[in-house]
Amino acid sequence: MKSSQHIKTIIIETVCLLYILLFVYAAVSKLMGFDNFQAQLGQSPLLSAYTGFISYSVILIEIIISVLLSIPRVRLIGLFSSFCLMVLFTAYIIIITNYSSYVPCSCGGILENMDWNEHLIFNICFVVIAVIAILSIINIKNENGSSGNKIKSKYALDTKRGTILLGVMTFLCFTFITGLYISSDNLMHNENPFIRRFIQGASIKMEEKDVKSSSLYFAGSENSKIFIGDNLAPLHILEYDSLLRQTQHYKIQLEREDFPFRSVQVRIAPPYFYVTDGTVPVIFKGNISDWKASIIMDNNSFYFSKAVIIDSSTIAFRARHQITLDNILGTFNFRDSLTVKPTTSLLEKQIDGFFDTDGTMHYDKEAKKFVYTYFYRNQFIVADNTLKLLYRGKTIDTTTHANIKIAFMKSTGERKFASTPKVVNNLSAISGNLLFINSNLIGRYESRAMWKKATVVDIYDVNKGIYLSSIYLYNVEKLRANDFTIIGSNLYVLVGNYLHHYILNRNLINGNKITGR
Incomplete structure (x- = not known):
């Protein structure tokens, strides 16, 4: 019996030593690279929403368990705790x-060179040796009978009760992790605490093209064709194919050119294109078959600052209310004669009604949705093709009120920014059910080094009104993206003098596909 107890004692001591080495090393590694540890937890589909609490708790628990394992009197408690942690x-x-919609990187700490399957085998091995050590302690107690010696006073469990307890702990641990997954996933999508998810493989950069100009913008698309306009040469259009090869150059011919143009923009919705300048105001329409444009709106007081194409006879616009001078939205309809339908209820005033409601606007024919994204607050508006409000969504940033200061110039009667405003949402684009928003603010647990190298784009589902994930668009030197557009699974970005092409994995973005490392 003494020989058997001696072997079991060696087993217990060895298992405790292995666990102490594992947890101490793991805790020290996490502390030394704490920012990286938190960033990894922030990318976990199970733990993202609780990153702050869990990052501190895991380290503290590992240290406490190591202390318990080193003290013979409470070693059984330490082994049960080790068992629970490894089962978790x-x-x-x-x-x-x-079961997760995506699989994050498996790197970190003592296991940084293991993939997920190797992680699993490693953990199961430690679960098994914890069970062996626990049952060994209980067996030592049983072998010593009921003589009231020290071993019995320390370990008051028999083998049956210990086995049942291990089974119950295993069930509770799996139930806890499952509940954590469901809760965290719901919080990340609906009540995100400004934690971004960057899913590996969601976007891959494919090509890069030097377009020799930094004044370009995306004017429209047709199948695999991309049309690019030039702010410095507003009547010239460049056509590129999906491989970023320039295939055509077009020169738009206007019916009249004697307007005092100041802000000409071309919008292409094949087979038609539109030339707008709301500061005149005038709108031309033509066919891309010959690139000749005729006037469809002229000589009226309908000045506007932005315009997007809804369909061949309808244009959504943003203008200033003639009395309040606040920004408003509306539509021009040219089906029979010009009909103007302004709506004053969509844009919500917070400060001055002009600067605080500034933003970007887009329309997607596939989804038949109009989206307006505010620059200075965490909100976007989703409406139908008649500009009837569907809902007001929120971006994951926490800036609910525009942080801007306005100065009134008495000499000119103009309003200007009194200080540099904090832009929350910059560029945006919509494609089907996905809304892409370039955020100017760094999220929690994000790498500042990566923030300097790339532009962050957050992706939302406009059908469900939820946050999905985020992607990086890489900078050129220190220049960030100045425009982007999405055609199917292709994302095109203008960065300085360069045109970049990315491939999007919409299954990963939508959370429909499980992948391995």
């Missing part, structure tokens, strides 16, 4: 690899 880690891996 094991349950985490099983759910991540089998």
Whole structure:
């Protein structure tokens, strides 16, 4: 019996030593690279919403368990705690690899060179040796009978009760991780605490083209063709194919050119194109078959600052209210004769009604949705093709009120920014059910080094009104993206003098596909 107890004691001591080495090393590694550890947790589909709490708790628990394992009197408690922690880690891996919408990087700490399957085997091995050590302690107690010696006073469980307790703990650990997954996923999509998810493989940069100009913008698309306009040469259009090869150059011919143009923009919705300048105001329409444009709106007081094409006879616009001078939205309809339908209820005033409601606007024919994204607050508006409000959505940033200061110039009667405003949402684009918004603010647990190298684009589902994930668009030197557009699964970006092409994995973005490392 003494020989058997001696072997079991060696097993217990060895298992405790292995766990102490594992947890101490893991805790120290996490502390030394704490920012990286938090960033990894922030990308977890199970733990993202609770990153702050879990990042501190795991380290503290690992240290406490190590102390418990080193004290013989409370070693059984330490082993049960070790067993629970490793079962939690094991349950985490099983759910991540089998049920999560995406699989994050498996790197980190002592296991940084292991993939998820190797992680799982490693964890199961430690679960098994914890069970062996726990049952060994209980067996030592049983072998010593009921003589009231020290071993019995320390370990008051028999084998049956210990086995049942281990089973119950395993069930509770899996239930806890499952509940955490459901809760975290819901919070990340609907009540995001400004934590971004960057899913590996969601976007891949394919090509890069030097377009020799930094004054370009996306004017429209047709199938695999991209039409690009030039702010410095407003009547010239460049056509590129999906491989970023320039295939055509067009020169638009206007019916009249004697207007005092100041802000000409071309919008192409094949087979038609439109030339607008709301500061005149005038709108031309033509066919891309010959690139000749005729006037469809002229000589009226309908000045506007932005315009997007709804259909061949309808244009959505943003203008200033003639009395209040606040920004308003509306539509021009040219089906029979010009009909103007302004709406004053969509844009919500917070400060001055002009600067605070500034933003970007887009329309997607596939989804038949109009989207307006505010520059200075965490809000976007989704409406139908008649500009009837569907809902008001929020971006994951926490800036609910525009942080701007306005100065009134008595000499000119103009209003100007009194200080540089904090832009929350910059560029945007819509494609089907996906809304892409370039955010200017760094999120929680994000790498500042990466923030300097790339532009962040957050992706939302406009059908469900939820945040999905984020992607990086890489800068050229220190220049960030100045425009982007999406055609199917292709994302095109203008950065300085360059045109970049990315391939999007919409399954990953929408959370419809499980992938491995």
